[in-house]
Every structure is written in structure tokens, then in C-alpha cells.
Amino acid sequence: MxxxxxxxxxxxxxxxxxxxxxxxxxxxxxxxxxxxxxxxxxxxxxxxxxxxxxxxxxxxxxxxxxxxxxxxxxxxxxxxxxxxxxxxxxxxxxxxxxxxxxxxxxxxxxxxxxxxxxxxxxxxxxxxYFRMPKQRAVIDLIEKGILGDIVRVRYVDAKAQRPFEQTARIRGLTRPFSKFGNSSGMCMDMGSHRLSQLRLFAQSEPIQISATVKRYRHSDEFISEDWAHATIEFESGAVGLYETSRLGESLAHYQITGTQGGICDHQWSHPAIPLRLQMGEEWKDVPIEFERHKVDGVDVLSRIVVHTDPQIVYVNPFREYAIDDWCVGHAAEIMSxxxxxxxxxxPEYGLGGRKDVEMAMAIYESSLNGSMPVKLPIAETTSYERILHEDYEARFGRPIDAK
Ligand SMILES: NC(=O)c1ccc[n+]([C@@H]2O[C@H](COP(=O)([O-])OP(=O)(O)OC[C@H]3O[C@@H](n4cnc5c(N)ncnc54)[C@H](O)[C@@H]3O)[C@@H](O)[C@H]2O)c1
Incomplete structure (x- = not known):
């Protein structure tokens, strides 16, 4: 073969x-x-x-x-x-x-x-991230309508959390990105993962974003934002909320709310899905099993079984490989x-990657313009992108779209 x-x-x-x-x-x-x-x-x-x-x-x-x-x-x-x-x-x-x-x-x-x-x-x-087993199972539950219509999706993300510095002052976003290192700011770094997940959780395209992006610390080491908050309106009418922070106490969690149930997960990479479904007047926990085995000493996921009626089963396509849950995401993208x-x-995702960048660009643009809503899809180069293109040309000596 x-x-x-x-x-x-x-x-x-x-x-x-x-x-x-x-x-x-x-x-x-x-x-x-x-x-x-x-x-x-x-x-x-x-x-x-x-x-x-x-x-x-x-x-x-x-x-x-x-x-x-x-x-x-x-x-x-x-x-x-x-x-x-x-x-x-x-x-x-x-x-x-x-x-x-x-x-x-x-x-x-x-x-x-x-x-x-x-x-x-x-x-x-x-x-x-969406290709990891647990996230595949969550998205499958949403696609199969188990949560009903999705009305609100939220991601609160914390990266490399540090104590709030007493000397920190609130600064807005001005010329946020000039070092061109390995990361393009929090809304682009972990943000591209989270904005992707929010879009897939909502099962809808974003049509408008309003946001505030702040940089609190004044240090050459930190050149981009250390806090951001965005409200996302989806075509379906669902609302998305995204917050990212490096400062203060960690509050990481995501929440998916549907008309028939929800998931509020404080450990996004932990093998458990806290699914609750509305049954009559009450919300009830739904049992979910993670079946595992060993391949060459590596703890490998076999299946995730969600005990809804009918059962929903995720079968790990890489169960015969010595690949852990995290790397299943990488194996899937490599096989794509x-x-x-x-x-x-x-390929499975392709243009989805552009949509994630577009959402991040809308967040930065909205913040530069006093949180004014930015419509999506973005029709022309934003002022944030123009700043970045100027900085890119000054640094590399050629325009970003050089032939
Ligand atoms: N998916 C994830 O979970 C995840 C996690 C972390 C980082 N990332 C992404 O991975 C990417 C790489 O991150 P990093 O921290 O390794 O970046 P980095 O800049 O530290 O390292 C990249 C490596 O690429 C090499 N390199 C650069 N230009 C090259 C060229 N022209 N030819 C050959 N080699 C070249 C460098 O020498 C360096 O060793 C980033 O885009 C980052 O956002 C993804």
C-alpha cells in the first residue's frame, strides 16, 4: 500500500x-x-x-x-x-x-x-484541539442535538498565570506586536485554539465581535496583551464570550449551554465530560466512560461512551498506536x-484556520476602535493589520504579501 x-x-x-x-x-x-x-x-x-x-x-x-x-x-x-x-x-x-x-x-x-x-x-x-478525543466527543454531542439548540458558548482561558503586579497600570492596545517572535499575542496564540472551539461549539459562523484588549504590564519582555474580553454574535443567534488573561487568579473553564442541557468543564484536557441534561424540571448528570488500554507502555484511549439514549460512542482511530490523547490531535492533522x-x-480544517485568524483580527480591531463592533467576514484590511504590515515590512524588508 x-x-x-x-x-x-x-x-x-x-x-x-x-x-x-x-x-x-x-x-x-x-x-x-x-x-x-x-x-x-x-x-x-x-x-x-x-x-x-x-x-x-x-x-x-x-x-x-x-x-x-x-x-x-x-x-x-x-x-x-x-x-x-x-x-x-x-x-x-x-x-x-x-x-x-x-x-x-x-x-x-x-x-x-x-x-x-x-x-x-x-x-x-x-x-x-478540536481533534483531541474528548473535544471530538463534545462536538459530536452538539452535532447530534443532545444539548438542544446552542444558545451560549463561553471560554475563559488563562495562560502562564502570574500574580497581579501592584505596579501594573491599565493600558489599551496601541502598537501591540513588534518583536515577531514565536507567538502573535494571546488572542492569536491560545486564542486561535479557543476561538476555533467556540465556533465549533456554536456550530455557527460569527457575524460580529466587540472586544477590549488590555496590556497591564510595562515590560520589554511582554509585548502583547495580557488580558482580553470579547463578545461574539453568531449567525444562529447564539452568543459567544471569550476571555483570556495572564494576570490574577486562574479561572479557566468552558461552558456550552443548550436548550436541553449543558457542559461546564473546568478541566478541558482532563478525561471527563461534565454533561448535564434537562429531564423534566431537573438537570441530571449523564455518565460518560473513558475506556483505555496500553500500547507499548503508553496509556491509549480506546473509546468514549456517553450513556444517553441512544448511546453516543467515540472510537479512537489511533487506538492501535502508541499515541496518547493529546497527540491524537496531532496524528489526526498529520493524516489529514x-x-x-x-x-x-x-483537508479537514484548512480554511477554518483563516476563520480563527479573522476572529482574532476582529478582536484587536474592535479594541483599537473603543470596542466598536466589527462585522464578519472582514471585507478589507483592518487598521490593526495595517500597523502589523508596516512593522513586518520594517523588520523583514519586504511586504507581507511579497510576490
Ligand atoms: N498546536 C499547539 O498546541 C502549539 C503549541 C505550541 C506552539 N504552537 C505553534 O508552533 C509554532 C512553532 O512554535 P515554536 O515555539 O517552536 O517556535 P520557535 O520560533 O521557537 O521555533 C521554531 C523552530 O523553527 C526553526 N525555523 C525557523 N525558520 C526556519 C526555516 N526557514 N527553516 C527551517 N527551520 C526554521 C527555528 O530554528 C526553530 O528551531 C508556532 O506557530 C506556535 O504558535 C502550537
Whole structure:
């Protein structure tokens, strides 16, 4: 049986923790062929090449020249380079997948879309959260109407929580993003995951966003927002609430409220789904089982069984692999890329990655304009994006959409 031949670009922390090991496990069991990897840092490239048993390179062009059999490339580099690398690799006729967020602005996303269209290749975005088993089960419950009509979805997210500093002052968002490191601000970093989940929970497209984004600390170390709050109106009439914070006590949870039930989950990656359904006048807990087994010593999920009537069952497609619940998300995105390369199948998420960036752009734009609502889809380049494009050109010496 022929399998997709895939290469990896970028060997930073998420690559070493998740992409590299998952590509290796899928390759070991014959689902794909992990051909080669590349990182600008020679030592890192060599270490990873040795760990995964694949040839390593420090130049993407050299890797593609030496291995013309490569069909698709998994790009795990910092956000500002996604569109540049994806375009260059698509121009070589290879299918591409970029980590989230798809690009730093919508113009960056469109560089990827355009390059892939012109070269007849597919693109995927490595949004992994909705592909994790528990989240698949939650979305399945919503799609099957178990919660009734979804009326409100909420995500309160906390990242690297720190005590509130007494010297901190409230600052609005001005020129928020100028270092072009590996993250493009909280609403783009964890935000792209959470905005994706909110959209999928609501099962509807956002039509308007109002938001406030603040930066409290004044420090060169922190260049982007450390708090943001957004109200999202969905086409269906459902309301979305998103809050992200680095300051004060952690309050992380998500809540999905439907006309017949709800989920209020304080441990989003913990194997439990606190589902409650309305039965008559009362709300009742619904039992949910997580069945597990071992593969090569790894604790692997077999199935999730939701005891509704009829039962809803999620079967882990990677139950025969030594892949934990977290990496099931990465395995699924890699197989989506593989399927696109081998069978010309439309990748599972693709344009969804652009929608996540669009929601984040609307949050920043609304905040810059005194929380005025921003309509979606965004029809023209926002003032926030224009600032970012100016900074990008000043830093890299070329426009973001350079031909
Ligand atoms: N899905 C998730 O759960 C998750 C978690 C963390 C990070 N991420 C995303 O992963 C991406 C990478 O994050 P990071 O922290 O590793 O970034 P990083 O900037 O620290 O590291 C990226 C690596 O890519 C290499 N690189 C950069 N340009 C290259 C090029 N042209 N050719 C070859 N190698 C190149 C660098 O040398 C570096 O080793 C980011 O977009 C981030 O948002 C996703």
C-alpha cells in the first residue's frame, strides 16, 4: 500500500514534544513515511534527525532537492514565517500544513491560499484541539442535538498565570506586536485554539465581535496583551464570550449551554465530560466512560461512551498506536495532510484556520476602535493589520504579501 511521504520543518518545543514523535510513531507502523526534517539550527536538526532516524537539513530547498519523493511538509516554525515557508514549499509542488495560527494577519493567510491554489496543492492548518478525543466527543454531542439548540458558548482561558503586579497600570492596545517572535499575542496564540472551539461549539459562523484588549504590564519582555474580553454574535443567534488573561487568579473553564442541557468543564484536557441534561424540571448528570488500554507502555484511549439514549460512542482511530490523547490531535492533522497528498482529499480544517485568524483580527480591531463592533467576514484590511504590515515590512524588508 502506498503512503504519503512527509517532511518536517522546524524543531522547536512543539515540534519535539508532539509533531516529531507522532510522525515517527505513524511512520513506524506504516501509516505514512517520515522522510526528512529541517531546522536552521544545525545542532537541533542533527539531534532530532538522530532521535527520529531521518536525514536532517538546515535548508528547506536542499531537503526538497535531495528528497524529491517528499509529497507534503509539516511546518512547525514561528507564526511570522508560516506564510513565507508555506508559499515557497507550495511553489515546489508540495502540499503543506502550518501550525496555528495560520498566519499573523489575513493577508498572510491569503498568501498561503493563493500559492496553494496556483500550484494545485492543498493546505492544512495544524489546529489540534478540536481533534483531541474528548473535544471530538463534545462536538459530536452538539452535532447530534443532545444539548438542544446552542444558545451560549463561553471560554475563559488563562495562560502562564502570574500574580497581579501592584505596579501594573491599565493600558489599551496601541502598537501591540513588534518583536515577531514565536507567538502573535494571546488572542492569536491560545486564542486561535479557543476561538476555533467556540465556533465549533456554536456550530455557527460569527457575524460580529466587540472586544477590549488590555496590556497591564510595562515590560520589554511582554509585548502583547495580557488580558482580553470579547463578545461574539453568531449567525444562529447564539452568543459567544471569550476571555483570556495572564494576570490574577486562574479561572479557566468552558461552558456550552443548550436548550436541553449543558457542559461546564473546568478541566478541558482532563478525561471527563461534565454533561448535564434537562429531564423534566431537573438537570441530571449523564455518565460518560473513558475506556483505555496500553500500547507499548503508553496509556491509549480506546473509546468514549456517553450513556444517553441512544448511546453516543467515540472510537479512537489511533487506538492501535502508541499515541496518547493529546497527540491524537496531532496524528489526526498529520493524516489529514497525508490524505490530501495521497488521495487529493480536501483537508479537514484548512480554511477554518483563516476563520480563527479573522476572529482574532476582529478582536484587536474592535479594541483599537473603543470596542466598536466589527462585522464578519472582514471585507478589507483592518487598521490593526495595517500597523502589523508596516512593522513586518520594517523588520523583514519586504511586504507581507511579497510576490
Ligand atoms: N498546536 C499547539 O498546541 C502549539 C503549541 C505550541 C506552539 N504552537 C505553534 O508552533 C509554532 C512553532 O512554535 P515554536 O515555539 O517552536 O517556535 P520557535 O520560533 O521557537 O521555533 C521554531 C523552530 O523553527 C526553526 N525555523 C525557523 N525558520 C526556519 C526555516 N526557514 N527553516 C527551517 N527551520 C526554521 C527555528 O530554528 C526553530 O528551531 C508556532 O506557530 C506556535 O504558535 C502550537
Amino acid at each position: 502506498s503512503v504519503a511521504k512527509i517532511a518536517l520543518v522546524g524543531c522547536g518545543p512543539p515540534s519535539r514534544r508532539w509533531h516529531g514523535p507522532t510522525l515517527t510513531e505513524l511512520s513506524k507502523r506504516g501509516a505514512i513515511e517520515f522522510v526528512a526534517l529541517c531546522d536552521l539550527d544545525e545542532t537541533l536538526a542533527a539531534q532530532c534527525g538522530e532521535a527520529y532516524g531521518v536525514p536532517h537539513f538546515t535548508s528547506v530547498d536542499e531537503m526538497l532537492d535531495r528528497h524529491p519523493e517528499i509529497m507534503a511538509v509539516d511546518i512547525v516554525t514561528g507564526d511570522p514565517s508560516h506564510h513565507v515557508l508555506a508559499k515557497a514549499i507550495a511553489e515546489r509542488g508540495k502540499h503543506v500544513m502550518v501550525e496555528k495560527p495560520m498566519a499573523i494577519t489575513l493577508a498572510g493567510c491569503d498568501v498561503i491560499i493563493d500559492a496553494c491554489q496556483r500550484n494545485g496543492v492543498h493546505f492544512e492548518v495544524a489546529e489540534n 495532510l497525508a490524505d490530501a497528498a495521497l488521495n487529493k482529499k480536501e
